[in-house]
Amino acid sequence: MDKLAEREEPLTVGAVAKRCGVKVSTLHFYESKGLIKSSRNSGNQRRYNKQVLRRVSLIKAAQKMGITLTEIKEQLDTLNGKTAPSQQDWQRLSTHWAKSLNERIQRMERLRDYLSGCIGCGCLSMKACPLYNDNDKLATEGDGAILIDRAISRGPLT
Template sequence: MDNKLVREDPLTVGSVAKRCGVKVSTLHFYESKGLIKSTRNIGNQRRYNRQVLRRVSLIKAAQKMGITLSEIKEKLDTLNGKTAPNQEDWQRLSMHWKDSLNERIQSMQKLRDYLSGCIGCGCLSMDACPLYNENDKLATIGNGAVLIDNLAVK
């Protein structure tokens, strides 16, 4: 059989899932979110262009970095209809995410460093709270764990 013909044959959902190391349901989910696209054959079964392998790999890599699917989709939508991102696309996308990741890392380091302290939840009920929230003073700052939220900006 001609190798070129084989490479252009569309892939089944099962073969894409196996090659990418994801579950079939993950591919269905990605497709429902507009991250990948498939066509349907005469039997109404999904078929994927081989370039989807690179796109799924990019999605997985970005997710491992903590990038949300909505952020990934936003950037993939800038590829002007390209099915598979190339190295230049990855460089551009990853540079955008680098600043966001650095901010997240700093925030997590601060959270780690202050984890054993008071989070400023405003509970008034903890006898051992290192920061007694007398007269609910923290309510003027905001709702929820306001000291944790403010760590990111300190």
């Protein structure tokens, strides 16, 4: 921690919540998940370093992009103990998340394409339907919608 950060007055949980536009309970939740850290004053009240404001902002931005808290934590853990991510950190994190989002978008586009053509067709043609699972042969591969999962992760159903 640098000398300036040491001289700064720590922020209360209410002040951080207000400045970040989140509820106090959200900060408590983030802390319980290891996404942010606080210290305690002599009255056992949470106090935050001002750098937490940037960290919470990063968490909120990532969540708006559809990044899960688990994925956010995994990446924040790579910051080597830094409280606030730097611009370089954000570039690295956003590049990583952009790749993940592009993969997710591709899966969602494939699912969307199958919704109108196959899943919602109503043809009831068991001989032509790529979702038909004659005699439950796919039970050996696991539970759930195996063919749909396969289609959205790898491509065509057939």
